[in-house]
Amino acid sequence: MDTENTINSPLNIELRRVSNYLGYSGRAVIIFGLWDAAKTVIQFILDPETFLQYFDGGTEIARKLAVAFIVFIVMVLLTVGLCIRFFIGIRAISEGQGKMKSPVYLVVTGLFLIVNTAFMIMDFISVRVGHSEPDSLLISVLIEITSDFALGMILYSACRLRFLNRRA
């Protein structure tokens, strides 16, 4: 009975709950990264004009070079973004499972959250200056907010987990 009481003490239950939050938030960050990548690739295939709208003038060769340059830049950004998200997600899952504990990924998570939020604010500004459609922006912002929430949950859960572990 004593063992049962110990494993089900409020502290241990809270530890399991927060570890679970951390694991699920890590998975969410990875899934949102994949969604982001898929969204950009699909957008590029179905509606390349979105990316080429600033290159209206010039010769055909200049236009092709611009396309190649944009594809390259987008791919690099996507890969970097995806790698960061995978790094954050995998580390969060590991910490949730009690395997690995590193403060580095929390710093990355914090920075990524700031950058993501900044991009979201820029999206709003682009609507104000008339570069984006408000209805398509709404969906994208809702997804971004959820993605930021997952990043925030990682920060909260990891800090809470460390605090609880010190008390345990």
Add this chain to the structure above:
Amino acid sequence: MQEDFHYYATYCAAFLAGYTPEESREIAYSAQLVDCCSKTFIRKYKGPVTAATTQLQTELADTHTNIPGIQDITRIWASFHFLPGNLYAVLKRRPRVYMDKYRLICDVNGPLVRDTVILANKGGTEACGIAMHILADTWAHRYFAGTPSFVINDAREFFELRETENGIERIKVRFNHNPISPDSLEKNKFTNCLKQDGELSTMNLGHGRAGHLPDYSCMVYEFQPAWGDYMIILKDNPSDYYRAFCQMVYAMGFLRGEFTEFETDRYDEEKVQPYRDEIMSILKKRQLIANEDWKSFGERLTGTALEDFDLQKYGGEYMASAREEKEHTFLGRFFTAAIAQKSMVTNKIYSSGNRIAGFSVEQDPGGLKGMAKFGMTAYGQGRGGAS
């Protein structure tokens, strides 16, 4: 629980409670029949389908999880395999729809166990066998509910706690979802139901998500049930099964008139004590089914050979009887006792304000309300409502 406990161990318990070997065999047969008496089985003998005490996988696959379907499933599984522990359980900040399911979680020594044994007092060996099946299952199936529910019956983080030379080892239980893949104690691989987050999927009925772990007498394991809110449950099957055995001996002692009142949380350890070591060695032996060990123990105990369970044994007698005589046959009495039990549990669930098992009024043989002369009604029409 499986045939080893419901048939062979119940036979031993009945004999220890004071029944003759033949009465003990009838009780054991009836206890095991609860796991086989599906609508398909009953239809084969043109019996009342409302007496069904279990559902085959094919029947479950055929059942719609609409309101009547859920009510049918709940009536069967909550009445015979997952007897609710506390129909009036209280939890803070939970909606009614959740609480209705939470209150159906099976547990030992609940008021319904007492009602079940007292109801069996009015019947013969068949009713006694049904009651012993239900009582024993409360020990094996506790912590799971007899209604499909993801938020209640889902479970995760299974670890077997195995005694080794170095102390207790915590081994991760691995599950697969292939129904024809046999469970393996050596490889620690078991089959369980597929994770379906649809709340009412029949995959989330009872202990499906825990596979057959609750049914193996040797298993000692821990897990996190969905209803437990991150609580870990330690399940010590050998110890629980031993208590189930002692409680069955006490309950059958009561049914034989040895005690004037049936009390929950009471065990006849005195009668079982001389055989404790042997029983515990059977329960702790690492095997998926302990038929042979229990059979050999039962035969030594009674000094009589015990035939294996034969599902068709009483079918011929029932079929050959005239309609008005059917309720006096073994199967007829079993069906009557099963309908009575199902009616009693459904009514208790309904009376608690819970509608998952459907609407019910109290049985009244006088005919003023409820199902008048339910036995005759059932046999007379061949079909009908249990409650």
